[in-house]
Amino acid sequence: MTKSVVVIYSGGMDSFTVLHRAIADGFDVYALSFDYGQRHKKELDVAAKVCKSNGISHKIVDITAINSLVGGSALTDDIDVPEGHYQEQSMKSTVVPNRNMILLSLAIGYAVSVGAEAVYYGAHSGDHAIYPDCRPEFVEKMNDVSLIANYEAIRVHSPYLYQDKSDILADGLAMGLDYANTWTCYNGREQACGRCGACVERLEAFAAQGVSDPLSYAAT
Template sequence: MPQKVVVIYSGGMDSFTVLNKALNEGHEVYALSFDYGQKHVKELECAATVCEENKINHKVIDISAINQIIAGSALTDEIDVPEGHYEEESMKTTIVPNRNMILLSLAVGYAVSIKASKVFYGAHSGDHAIYPDCRPEFVKKMNDVCKIANYEEIEIVSPYLNVSKIDILTDGIKMNLDYSKTWTCYNGREKACGKCGACQERLEAFKLNNAKDPIQYES
């Protein structure tokens, strides 16, 4: 049954697919993006463009002040973004401490304030090796908390939690989505680097779907 929902929308291909999945299910979508001081701020530009084109209610919230107390990530600090696959130990430098708990908490508060019933976000199985706040046990515990944190119960929905980015892209292709409107690379440059874990996972997903990635790469 269609409902009013909040979608945490980074502008990346996973959240782009989740956003469209929620729209295709007939939900009244309120997209919520966060500027947490990430180097790849280009993803927020992609999010704004998609929401404007599709007349989706969209808010971008600046929470970059949290970097005064949350530090040590290659995504926000003067630390080189590592190259290689997500399975590699070096990718742990891309963890932003407690990021998804913070973002989900804010999104749930927003959902309560606009009388929405669900919060969607795009965690998937490819994240499980590196990011604790994308694992099923985290989502379950957050769901438990969000049922008692307010008078209103808010459900956290992660439609791709137990499948890979390859499967997400497969679903997106079936929906005829245009992934040129997304940004994945962790480096904040004009073109995607093609070498960081985010790029490698994205390129792998397109290759295994026998599809061509529509964005430009440095090499």
């Protein structure tokens, strides 16, 4: 009998790769996306399309009510999205308070309910400097808690925790993935902006791999 995992799937290039890494690892996948009041729904639309076309079980859960408690981020509030590289101090404005703990808790509960053995999510080394809930110590502690929080022990697994976005892309390309089926930009326009931290890091990853990004950009 094939074992299963829950994958937190935003529709971005990291979680897109994690989704297919879990499948390549031999698991049946339950993809789980969250509408937490982010600036746009383009990622969620892309995620739904990918799952539908591949016959992957997928839920999009509305948790927008949490914004009355955890506001103050450029990703959820009327705050200008900063431009430039993730190492810049301004990128801290994109932190959504306690986001990954909240999303992981919900995903762990879902994993228990569907009989999955683990939750996969896309924390990676490129996010360590800016996002505390993507750092190894956070993932390790969440895993420790998840193993004892229910009668069923659920693992929390970040397959690219010690790798950067270029490494993630390399693994995805090796799996033959088409990154036209992703959306990374913090802005939900017709074209990716090419200027926000998410776009800059994505473009750097493609350049490092010596391949062209299939997405169209307004500015690069």
